[in-house]
Amino acid sequence: MRRVSNDRLTILAGTALAAALLLAPSTPSRADDAKTVTVGAILPITGFLSTLGPPERDAMQMGIEDINKVGGFEVGGQRYTLKLKVLDDESNPATVGVTAYRQLVDVDKVPVLVIAAGTRNYQALFRRSPLPVLNILDSTYPSILDVDKHVFLLRSDTPAYVPGTVWYLKNVLKKERIAFIGAGADPYSAGIETWVKKAAEEYGVKIVSVVNYPLNTTNFAPFIQAAMAEKPDAIYLGGVTQEVLPVAKQLFQSGIRDLPVVHNSGVTPTQAKQIIGDPLYNDVMANNYDFAGTLPETSDNPATKKFYKDFVTRFNQYPSDLTMWAYDTPFVLVGAMQKAGTVTDRDKIYQAMLGMPVPANTISGWIPADGGKLFHDRDAQTMSEGIGWCSDKKTIAPVFLYFMDGLKVTREKVVADACKDH
Amino acid sequence: MLIQAAVNGVVLGSLFALLAVGLTLTYGVMEVPNFAQAGVITLSAYAMLWLNQTAACPFWIAALGGLVVGGVVSVLTERIAYRFVRTRPLAAPVVALGLLLILDNTALILFGGDHVSLSPPYAGDVIYVGSASVPAVGVALIGTTAVALLALWLFLQRTKTGRAIRAVSQNAEAAAILGIRLERQYIVSFFISGILAGLVAFAYGPMYAVYPYMADAILLNAFVVVVLGGLGNVAGAAVCGLLLGLLESFGAIYVSAAYQNLFGFAVLLLMIVLRPAGLFTNRSRRVA
Numbered sequence: 001m002r003r004v005s006n007d008r009l010t011i012l013a014g015t016a017l018a019a020a021l022l023l024a025p026s027t028p029s030r031a032d033d034a035k036t037v038t039v040g041a042i043l044p045i046t047g048f049l050s051t052l053g054p055p056e057r058d059a060m061q062m063g064i065e066d067i068n069k070v071g072g073f074e075v076g077g078q079r080y081t082l083k084l085k086v087l088d089d090e091s092n093p094a095t096v097g098v099t100a101y102r103q104l105v106d107v108d109k110v111p112v113l114v115i116a117a118g119t120r121n122y123q124a125l126f127r128r129s130p131l132p133v134l135n136i137l138d139s140t141y142p143s144i145l146d147v148d149k150h151v152f153l154l155r156s157d158t159p160a161y162v163p164g165t166v167w168y169l170k171n172v173l174k175k176e177r178i179a180f181i182g183a184g185a186d187p188y189s190a191g192i193e194t195w196v197k198k199a200a201e202e203y204g205v206k207i208v209s210v211v212n213y214p215l216n217t218t219n220f221a222p223f224i225q226a227a228m229a230e231k232p233d234a235i236y237l238g239g240v241t242q243e244v245l246p247v248a249k250q251l252f253q254s255g256i257r258d259l260p261v262v263h264n265s266g267v268t269p270t271q272a273k274q275i276i277g278d279p280l281y282n283d284v285m286a287n288n289y290d291f292a293g294t295l296p297e298t299s300d301n302p303a304t305k306k307f308y309k310d311f312v313t314r315f316n317q318y319p320s321d322l323t324m325w326a327y328d329t330p331f332v333l334v335g336a337m338q339k340a341g342t343v344t345d346r347d348k349i350y351q352a353m354l355g356m357p358v359p360a361n362t363i364s365g366w367i368p369a370d371g372g373k374l375f376h377d378r379d380a381q382t383m384s385e386g387i388g389w390c391s392d393k394k395t396i397a398p399v400f401l402y403f404m405d406g407l408k409v410t411r412e413k414v415v416a417d418a419c420k421d422h
Numbered sequence: 423m424l425i426q427a428a429v430n431g432v433v434l435g436s437l438f439a440l441l442a443v444g445l446t447l448t449y450g451v452m453e454v455p456n457f458a459q460a461g462v463i464t465l466s467a468y469a470m471l472w473l474n475q476t477a478a479c480p481f482w483i484a485a486l487g488g489l490v491v492g493g494v495v496s497v498l499t500e501r502i503a504y505r506f507v508r509t510r511p512l513a514a515p516v517v518a519l520g521l522l523l524i525l526d527n528t529a530l531i532l533f534g535g536d537h538v539s540l541s542p543p544y545a546g547d548v549i550y551v552g553s554a555s556v557p558a559v560g561v562a563l564i565g566t567t568a569v570a571l572l573a574l575w576l577f578l579q580r581t582k583t584g585r586a587i588r589a590v591s592q593n594a595e596a597a598a599i600l601g602i603r604l605e606r607q608y609i610v611s612f613f614i615s616g617i618l619a620g621l622v623a624f625a626y627g628p629m630y631a632v633y634p635y636m637a638d639a640i641l642l643n644a645f646v647v648v649v650l651g652g653l654g655n656v657a658g659a660a661v662c663g664l665l666l667g668l669l670e671s672f673g674a675i676y677v678s679a680a681y682q683n684l685f686g687f688a689v690l691l692l693m694i695v696l697r698p699a700g701l702f703t704n705r706s707r708r709v710a
Contacts (some may be wrong), residue, residue, distance in 0.1 A: 033675035045535070046530060046634075050535040050537075051537070052533075081467040114453065156451055184680060211679050211681055212679075213682075214681075214682065216638075217625075218630040219433075219434055219629065219630070221430040221434070221671070222427070222670070222674030222675060222679050222682055223428050223429055223674070223679045225427065225675060226674065226675060226679045229675075241632075245537075246631055249539075253558070253559060253560075254555050255460075255550070255555040255557075274536060274539065275538070275539055277540065278541060278629075279541075279543060280539070280541055280545045281539075283546055284546075297579075308634050362701065
């Protein structure tokens with residue numbers, strides 16, 4: 001065998017490397033001289049809200065990649081790309097989240113901030129260091145829009161979907177005696193409870209029992225027993241996915257299997273399988289109905305369908321409504337910065353956000369306010385959707401599409417045989 | 423309603439008893455408030471989960487593996503940390519809390535923060551006792567506790583090692599003079615405590631979910647039981663565990679479910695005022 005000298009090897013390797021660099025697919029030349037805008041986000045990556053934070057982060061990153069892939073965006077003749085910096089609040093905004101806020105807003109000087117939970121914990125900081133804040137999770141009652149004028153909500157608020165749940169129970173499932181089991185320490189659950197009561201009064205449904213379990217409860221047997229003592233014909237669970245699913249599981253384990261269980265958790269089949277366990281989740285979810293924003297999986301929009309497929313392929317889990325809103329978040333921020341003509345002036349970006357139109361390339365199906373604006377009263381709105389469970393396919397299907405005008409259900413569409421059609 | 427409340431109370435009480443017995447055993451021999459027991463439960467549960475779902479072992483094999491992991495991790499806490507504070511009782515609680523943070527965060531780093539379900543084959547079954555329903559996972563918890571407590575009692579009463587552990591818990595210096603190897607008894611006690619933690623993971627994991635802080639909250643209830651039963655008193659912990667479970671269950675139904683956790687702590691306060699040594703304390707004997 002012929003030996004090759006070290007010098008020749010070096011030359012060969014260098015040539016190969018140079019060729020590889022020349023032949024490698026390059027990003028569009030217009031992005032080469034682009035500057036970077038860092039978007040700050042505080043998300044619950046760990047802790048009791050950890051089913052929500054990571055998919056939101058991943059979807060937001062997908063949106064940013066899609067923006068950067070086409071060369072970024074232009075503001076004032078300068079091209080920019082986006083970069084996401086996520087800090088984990090550990091589902092503890094009061095301490096960890098506040099520290100993260102100071103880091104991103106005061107140290108990193110991000111022009112806009114994306115947050116998820118615990119908005120009220122940042123109230124003092126909003127006043128001290130104001131900037132446009134886009135929330136993609138905190139749907140509570142009273143609304144977080146009252147906290148500070150700089151807060152925007154990129155999702156529909158609690159009154160937009162909870163009354164529709166009670167309406168569906170009464171008019172479609174023909175149930176009139178609801179037992180409410182909620183998470184006592186969770187403001188999201190408290191907001192749901194308030195609107196369940198309002199809707200029940202409006203539609204003539206009786207709330208036969210209201211039980212709230214304390215923080216860190218893991219054995220729900222006494223609460224289930226207290227709720228069932230009043231002989232309800234439907235059970236309404238308040239709270240987020242990680243609160244709702246364990247209660248649903250213990251209801252099933254206690255032998256309560258013939259009553260519809262409704263909630264507003266936005267649970268995906270992936271989460272149900274993970275939290276309830278396989279194969280039990282398919283049986284537990286069989287009588288569950290979940291009412292929240294429209295899901296990418298059930299959308300007819302081709303762009304939304306593509307997002308759904310891409311997300312499932314990339315992360316091996318079903319995207320929820322939250323992920324769809326998170327994907328749209330960078331497009332909203334870019335739209336605001338372009339309208340403001342700046343990527344650094346927080347006040348101008350805030351003013352632009354107030355009157356910005358629905359941005360192009362978004363997938364959530366935003367329902368514009370008067371004049372085509374994205375934000376109504378600083379909240380962006382979509383249709384709401386009830387989903388049922390298809391046991392044979394172990395997945396979800398839309399059973400009810402609606403939009404609330406106060407307590408009046410409008411644009412309603414009941415899907416009779418959802419699993420067959422889906 | 424009465425029967426259902428009683429059944430719920432026995433399930434809850436069994437959990438408290440199983441957890442408290444492990445805590446009181448280590449307190450008896452070493453006088454450390456072993457907060458790290460919650461972390462041992464968590465790691466044991468994750469071991470079961472990993473063996474069952476990732477390594478595709480049958481549930482029962484996975485459960486066995488998890489028990490061994492519980493025992494080993496518990497012994498490691500003694501070897502790496504607790505043995506250095508045996509003669510410094512004021513330092514022990516701090517070390518125990520530190521260990522808990524380390525173990526919980528080890529689980530967080532290794533397995534993430536998501537809630538994940540441990541699913542035994544009987545997870546969806548339900549058994550009816552008259553008008554009351556008992557989840558099969560609850561029956562498994564009661565059965566596990568009963569067998570574990572009986573086995574522990576036999577071990578402590580009928581075996582040479584068990585008698586040695588009792589001797590160490592009564593008076594370590596006197597036991598050493600009589601030729602009992604203290605180090606060995608400490609290790610055995612922590613191993614048994616770890617196995618009990620594994621049993622908690624096995625029985626409690628399927629009821630709720632496995633996550634890094636899964637046992638932190640219920641550990642507080644277990645400490646209430648340990649104090650009520652008399653520190654280091656295994657039989658006291660077992661009885662008081664059941665009593666606390668029944669108290670919380672009946673209180674939740676007949677007073678208010680929202681204050682379920684309050685009842686135990688209210689009784690604890692009363693006990694500290696009226697009988698600070700606990701309900702079942704016999705000063706001459708611990709771990710019996």
